Amino acid sequence: MKVEHLNKEKRFVVYEEDDSASLNYGLRGKTTFFMHTKAPEKLEGKGIGTALVEHALAYAKTKGYKIAVLCPFNSRYVRKHPEWYAYYDREYHQNVPSSK
Numbered sequence: 001m002k003v004e005h006l007n008k009e010k011r012f013v014v015y016e017e018d019d020s021a022s023l024n025y026g027l028r029g030k031t032t033f034f035m036h037t038k039a040p041e042k043l044e045g046k047g048i049g050t051a052l053v054e055h056a057l058a059y060a061k062t063k064g065y066k067i068a069v070l071c072p073f074n075s076r077y078v079r080k081h082p083e084w085y086a087y088y089d090r091e092y093h094q095n096v097p098s099s100k
Contacts, residue, residue, distance in 0.1 A: 023052040032060040068092040
């Protein structure tokens with residue numbers, strides 16, 4: 001599955017079955033805000049959302065950015081992968097546990 005980064009639009013996209021799924025983000029200083037992940041119902045359950053959040057997190061890590069997760073889907077992913085807790089911007093996420 002190919003995840004494209006549309007840098008100017010601040011989103012990651014997967015095109016499949018004549019449709020697309022995307023993760024939109026914003027930047028403020030050195031923090032990446034994961035705003036919204038969406039996929040049409042026919043693309044759900046194929047691991048596309050997971051691929052999007054993994055690429056977005058890898059992008060933030062590579063750039064040296066902290067993360068602020070506003071999207072429920074992305075939040076569930078990070079809770080299942082607590083190694084990402086270390087990247088949270090504590091200004092926006094004050095009650096996040098430490099990495100395990």
